[in-house]
Amino acid sequence: MYVDVPTGSGLRDRPHVALRHRIGFAAEPPQVVVRGGFSVTRLDRTLVDCWPLLPPGDRPGPVIRAVNDRLTTSQRLVAALAEEPHLTDRATLRALVHRLAAGCRSPLEIWGHDHVFTGPGMPAFVRQAPIRVGGRTIYLDMFAETERVNVELDGATTHGDPAEREIDLRRDALLATRGILVVRFTHRRLLANPDEVRQQTLAILANRRSSS
Template sequence: MSTGTNSCWRTGRDGPTLDKVRAEEQAGVITRGQAVAEGISADQIRRRLRTGRWQRAFAGVYYTFSGKPTRPAVLWAALLTAGPDAVLSHQTAAELIGLIDRPEPPIHVSVPWQRHVRPIEGVWTHRRHRTPTEASARDPARTGVEDTVVDLTQAAKDVDAAVAWIARACNRRLTTPDRLRMAFSARERLRWREALTAAVADVAAGCHSVLELRYLRDVERPHGLPPGTRQRRRQDRGATTYSDVEYEPFGLVVELDGRAVHEDPGHDRLRDHVSAVRGRITLRFGWADVHRRPCVSAAAVAVLLRRAGWPSSPTRCGPKCRLPG
């Protein structure tokens, strides 16, 4: 890993000695113990710090360069300060595996349960009973994709936020529902186990977001609507589109607004135009339609399905169902 900085090292008859190699492996970061083990005295460390050739990252951990530390250097410094067997985890691991798009403070580090780590400024330390089953071979050490997703679901503020991590990880093709199912099963203690296990199954069926999951669970299933096809791929005049939910025999498409994957504002219009050209009607629901008015939304879908030949009728989801009629 290139640090983008100039490491400081000693030169002998055999060329650069081990502290340069060590520092470069650790993005230009070295611990006091590593430096001393390589023959750098305490006086030499102080001199390098005093002259600005090195910088103090944390107590006993140094950047072996001048200038602003890179993100990899900051992560290495936090990891080395946390000590042996520490791994980057939660949002920080998510950053490294591409589950989130930008760094989110603080840095998250996980250590074995029996270890007590002194508070580290800007670092949140998690103590865990079990070492992650699939730690990455890439440096700096971090939890694997599945363990990271499970960790994030357990730190989520509510079940919807937890389910969102599952949908995002699978939507970005970082893992699969089967792998996540095994990871959840391996955790002895798990909040929202039933809901998360069901969410994994629904993601496997094609739901790509919390809103799609909500539609399936709150609109389609409880009101007895026919099962729609999720994420059907369409190719029309060189344009590839995916419909969120399609009731193909009845020429009806349901699109769900609010998904993070819609980065192009013209994406929804393109899908609607392609549907119109193919003679399909498009209903577009937002979060409020699905979360606050699921019965009303189900009624709208049912009306169009029946007009197109659906031989059945929607059912009431419960005694307080707001389904008309």
């Protein structure tokens, strides 16, 4: 168990309990929240504190999930990270938070952002763009607004069964009524052939611009 205490408290570590002495810390709001009768540090601060405690491969998951589930925000994580200038592997966490702030919502989207969908010729995609159509709001993975193209990245474990495929087809048909072309790339193809995916995306965007 990790316990935050004010600097100068005089408390020391005990078996299975590690104390973190923080300057200016007080076990009261807004630095803590009460959950189940216990005072605990805010989630954004907890995620930053836990970052170096996890194996490197396990570190991004809790941060991504917390933002996706709207339990915290990238802005709060940035503020919490600013309080820890010497955090282990701080640059990686900062880059992850930056990607989440840009709208990436999965490791696959982050990889695509870094290796495929940025750079010369690529538009400034709007990530998680809300589109109101058919009485519902649809959020687009990566929307090129000028070209009216939405790029969707299908994860390795999602969109695999017929029912989910049918949902995708109905969703794409709805977007077509608004003049939006949906282009889908699978997890396998994106990782195995990133250059091909990049060139095809650029060709589709160029074609949409020339035909508009």
